[in-house]
Amino acid sequence: MPYIVTLRTTERAEIQIPEQAGLDTFNSAVLAAVPDGHDLVAADLKRSVATVRRRDTREVTIADRAELDTCVPDGWQALSIRDAT
Helix, strand or coil, rough: CEEEEEECCCEEEECCCCCCCCCHHHHHHHHCCCCCEEEEEEEEEEEEEEEEEEEEEEEEEEECHHHHHHCCCCCCCEEEEECCC
């Protein structure tokens, strides 16, 4: 039975956030700095850094569940698997 596997990259990027006066302004600056197509993973007030990850996913079709380990390339992770039928 074929399956469709949804993959997402594990690559993350750090964005330097200008120093802010307080937590509320830091949070606002972080949200404004997140590029389109990315999700916020973490924000570190002490280091003034936000970590983001690309939001896009990719789907691959595999013939059976035994192929699951081999269908995920380095730097990607399987998010879900579902019947292709």
